[in-house]
Amino acid sequence: MTFDNLKPLIKDILQEKVPVDTRLTKVCELLKETVPYYDWVGFYFKNSDKDELKLGSFAGEPTDHVIIPFGKGICGQVAVSNKNFVVPDVKAQDNYIACSIYVKAEIVVPLFVNGENVGQIDIDSHTADPFTEEDEKFLEFVNAKVAEILE
Template sequence: MIYTELQPLVLDILNKDERSLNERLYEVCNLLREEVAHYDWVGFYFRNGNKEELILGPYVGAPTDHTVIPFGRGICGQVAVSNENFVVPDVHAQDNYIACSITVKSEIVIPLFVNGENIGQIDIDSNTIDAFGEKDEQFLEFVNTEIANRWKG
């Protein structure tokens, strides 16, 4: 399924106001993992209050021990500091990579902004090297913008 076909499905999920935001985010994770062949782990990390750390939110894929990530550590921690997208074609070439699984080859992390503040991010791992491109970035920015539009936290 191509990203333009996924956009209305993401909106359908996010517009289910009778469900909690966490339930909707989990459903978005599940949709993306099921429909995008190179998305092997899909999850969200959110800033932990005023602390300079991220806590794991809804995700689908292999269990992870990385439920708390300090700012600056790993790809997710770097995005929390830089406020910029981070596409990693080969995780083994990164000095500051936190290994979640030996099968992960590439990663993409897109920050989630609410009212100009980086409150979290979507994190996707792939078991394929150099799996992510500009279309992934654009699509995931769309997903995060739509989540931000519904954020009440």
């Protein structure tokens, strides 16, 4: 299934009349099930007024990394930089938090609501260097649609 085919499905899920967490979990599950190299998909959000992220909805193996301090790991760096971070090879990253021995690559895209970085979508892959600019653009689309239900 192409990203263009997934976009209307994402919109439909996010418009459902169920709790936000349920919708976000459905988005994570859809992405994990339909994109072959998306092995773990989750949303991290700023944890109230603390300089840390807290895991929200996700699909994939449970992780011990429920809280991530700003600046630590790929997710923590995105919380500070406000920029997408594509990691083709996690072993080449000094500031990487290993969630699974199978993870080879990661992409993290910040989620903005009214110009403020409130969280991010994080995707781990068991495939080396799978992410392209097309993934980045698609995940920016997903986050823009998520932002609409968080405003």
